[in-house]
Amino acid sequence: MAKKKLVIAGGGTSGWLAAAALGKLFDRVFEVTLIESEEIGRIGVGEATIPPLRTFHRLLGIDELDLITSIQGTYKLGIEFINWARKGDNYFHSFGVTGKDCWACDFQHFWVAAKQKGLADQFGVYSPELMAARAGKMWAYKEHGLNFAYHLDAGLYANYLKQHALKHGVKRVEGIFDNVNIDPASGNIRSVTMRSGEEVEGDLFLDCTGFSARLIEGALNTSYLPYGHYLPCDSAVAVQTEKAGPPRPYTQAIAHDFGWQWRIPLQHRVGNGLVYCSRYVSHEQALETLMANLESKAITEPRAFCYKTGRRTKAWSKNCIAVGLAAGFLEPVESTSIHLAMSAILRLMKLVPNGTFDGAAVEEYNRQYCEEMDRVRNFIVLHYHATERDDSAFWRYCRDMEIPESLAHRIRLFRETGAMPLQEKELFQVDSWTQVLIGQRIVPQTYHPIVDQMPDEELKAFLQAMENEVSQKVSRMPSHQEFIDHYCKAEMI
Secondary structure, three states: OOOEEEEEEOOHHHHHHHHHHHHHHOOOOEEEEEEEOOOOOOOOOOOEOOOHHHHHHHHHOOOHHHHHHHOOOEEEOEEEEEOOOOOOOEEEEEOOOOOOOOOOOOHHHHHHHHHHOOOOOOHHHHOHHHHHHHHOEOOOOOOOOOOOEEEOOHHHHHHHHHHHHHHOOOEEEEOOEEEEEEOOOOOOEEEEEEOOOOEEEOOEEEEOOHHHOOOOOOOOOOOEEEOOOOOOOOEEEEEEEEOOOOOOOOEEEEEEOOEEEEEEEOOOEEEEEEEEOOOOOOHHHHHHHHHHOOOOOEOOOOEEEEOOOEEEOOOEEOOEEEOHHHOEEOOOOOOOHHHHHHHHHHHHHHHOOOOOOOHHHHHHHHHHHHHHHHHHHHHHHHHHHOOOOOOOHHHHHHHHOOOOHHHHHHHHHHHHHOOOOOOOOOOOOHHHHHHHHHHOOOOOOOOOHHHHHOOHHHHHHHHHHHHHHHHHHHHOOOEHHHHHHHHOOOOOO
């Protein structure tokens, strides 16, 4: 069977992530061509990731230590949230598992029971990743390793993927395309015409052109479902700063009166930015707030951009699949952007194993895409809505806004019973939901009665043993900086 021609429009992280995967794993199915131009800049703020990306890298045969070294990366054990539920609050959404569950209920039920009886410490002390993050420690790759993700330099990461893709036969076309040519009979994209006059034909096109969405929207007019009611932030400004001491093994998300600020430490610099709602603050004031809250000297000029949170009504339309920002945007508070691009690529490979796609495969692709986007949206909305802040118009709006009923039900159920029922294949699992809910001051009022079968002294000993185990494990770990220096220190550039 002849190979199908797959054309990726746009480079950057999403484009080269797709090219690296399809070039290596589907080289018998697709002849892959990627079009990009050095003239077009990248958004490049997706510098924090979540753990599933590591599995994807293993699938591609990428050596993790070589990757971390090459992209000047650091390790990420979770996210520290500051000032979200109340000013002065501080909690972690860490990776990994907190405590131990049983057949009838999850760990939070044991914790709630013990907390009500005065027998428990803070929820986070039973999480190795959380306690290691607070202590600035890191350990991986060996026995008793932590569950982690990365902080990465988006530009270096895209270039790393690019070299991987080219090594596996992906063809790169340099330049800008001016026209998208539609077949009048089928309505499919037949080709794109480059500014040079060259025509690049394809059977299947991936739109990785970012917010401009030149294929899925510009050529095919695929509609967009906005999430702005639930996620009111619509603007961001980003700047890079000098390295400020040893890098933290976690991302920081610091709430302000009209949005929130990120800090992402790399080996050679720190990525900073402020996400905000333009209805409540001017760009000038947002920029001033960001610059006043930097920990070190800025080394780049600030870059601003506007966005509209939401998703396509269909990510796969005709013979075009939107990947990355062209498919939708959920803002970076839980570092999901690169993951959602990865998920789109995996979905394609699972549903089109031989390169032949029909109506059923396209329908299933779109069903899974919409479901995933809406579920991740709900988790992000939780951060804004579950707040007690009333000190600014922005936070009053977030606290009082109407939220999706599926999310409202989940919050009510957790508050009233401590239960956290998840649907199949949800990205964020019980540990993530409970850490954010409890961190945002939504604590269950009751717990599963099976916990009462454990006498108080036994419950106390059960929790104390876990806390001791975590403490001892973390005490044996090197600092994050020491771990980097030993395993993957990059030469400074």
